[in-house]
Amino acid sequence: MYASMKDEFDKNGFVVLENFLRPSECDEMVEAGIEFTKNLPSKEERVIFSTVDPEKMQLSKEYFINSNDKISYFFEEDAILPDGELKSDPKISLNKVGHALHLLHPLFRCYTYCDRVKNVCANLCLKEPAVVQSMFIYKNPRVGGEVTSHQDATYLQTSRVPPIGFWIALEDATTENGCLWIVPGSHKSGVHRLMIRNPDKESKDLLIYDRPPPIYGQSGFQPVPVSKGTCVLLHGNVVHKSHANKSEKGRPAYTFHVIEKFDNEYSPDNWLQEGENAPFCNIYKTPQLAESSSTD
Numbered sequence: 256m257y258a259s260m261k262d263e264f265d266k267n268g269f270v271v272l273e274n275f276l277r278p279s280e281c282d283e284m285v286e287a288g289i290e291f292t293k294n295l296p297s298k299e300e301r302v303i304f305s306t307v308d309p310e311k312m313q314l315s316k317e318y319f320i321n322s323n324d325k326i327s328y329f330f331e332e333d334a335i336l337p338d339g340e341l342k343s344d345p346k347i348s349l350n351k352v353g354h355a356l357h358l359l360h361p362l363f364r365c366y367t368y369c370d371r372v373k374n375v376c377a378n379l380c381l382k383e384p385a386v387v388q389s390m391f392i393y394k395n396p397r398v399g400g401e402v403t404s405h406q407d408a409t410y411l412q413t414s415r416v417p418p419i420g421f422w423i424a425l426e427d428a429t430t431e432n433g434c435l436w437i438v439p440g441s442h443k444s445g446v447h448r449l450m451i452r453n454p455d456k457e458s459k460d461l462l463i464y465d466r467p468p469p470i471y472g473q474s475g476f477q478p479v480p481v482s483k484g485t486c487v488l489l490h491g492n493v494v495h496k497s498h499a500n501k502s503e504k505g506r507p508a509y510t511f512h513v514i515e516k517f518d519n520e521y522s523p524d525n526w527l528q529e530g531e532n533a534p535f536c537n538i539y540k541t542p543q544l545a546e547s548s549s550t551d
Contacts, residue, residue, distance in 0.1 A: 323528060324530025331347075413521050491512075
C-alpha cells in the first residue's frame with residue numbers, strides 16, 4: 256500500500272497518505288476530543304499553550320514537563336483570564352490535549368498501534384520504532400491559534416535518525432481553516448534550534464532554547480490541504496507551520512511522534528522523557544489494547 260513512500264519522504268521531507276483513516280474512525284476521535292472539553296482541570300492547573308509569544312510559553316511550568324506520561328490540557332492563548340477563569344465557551348477553549356494519549360486513552364491507543372501505522376514504519380525501514388508523544392489538536396473555528404515555523408526535531412532531538420510525525424486530519428484541512436504549510440526539502444539542512452532542559456538548576460525556566468529563532472523566508476512554504484482521514488508524515492527536520500483558523504469550520508487533528516530506537520540515542524536533554532506510565536514502546540510489539548483494559 257505504501258511501497259513508494261520512502262523515496263518521496265526522503266526527497267521532500269514529508270509524504271501525504273490519503274484515506275489513512277476512515278471517516279467513521281475520524282468521527283470517533285473528534286467525539287473523544289469533545290469529551291475532554293467536558294472535564295477540564297481546575298483553574299489552578301490551566302496552562303496557556305502558545306507558540307507565538309515566548310513570554311507566555313510554559314517553559315517554567317512543571318505542568319508541561321510532567322505531561323510526558325499523563326493526559327494534560329493546554330489552552331488557547333486568549334482563553335483564560337489572569338485568575339484562571341475561562342473567557343470563552345469550554346468547547347473552544349482548548350488548544351490541545353497530550354502527551355500520552357497513545358498509551359493511556361483506549362481509543363487513541365487503538366489507532367496509534369494499528370496495522371496501518373506498523374506498515375508505514377516498516378516501509379520507512381524503521382527497525383525499532385517507538386511512540387514518544389501524542390496530541391489531540393483542536394484548531395477551533397475563529398480561535399484556533401497560529402503555529403509558527405518550526406522543526407519537530409527542535410523538541411525531540413536524536414543522535415542519528417530524526418523523529419517522524421504522523422499528522423492525521425480528522426476533518427478537511429484547508430487554507431482557510433489552518434492546514435499545514437511545509438518547505439519541501441528543508442529537512443536536508445539539519446536542525447536549526449534545540450529546546451533543552453535548563454542546566455541551570457537555580458533558574459525558574461526549566462526549559463531553554465540553545466540559540467535565537469531562525470528566520471525563514473516565507474516564499475518557500477507550500478500549503479498542504481488534505482481531506483478528512485489523510486495522514487501527513489513529517490520528517491523531524493522539515494520546516495512547517497500552520498496559520499490561525501479564521502474560518503467557521505474546525506480543523507481537529509491527531510498527531511504523534513515516532514523515534515527509531517535502534518542505534519539511535521534519544522537526547523537526555525529533551526523536555527520529554529520516558530515516564531513510568533508512558534515508556535517508549537516498540538510499535539511492532541505493542542498491542543492496540545492495554546492488558547488492564549481487556550475483557551474476559
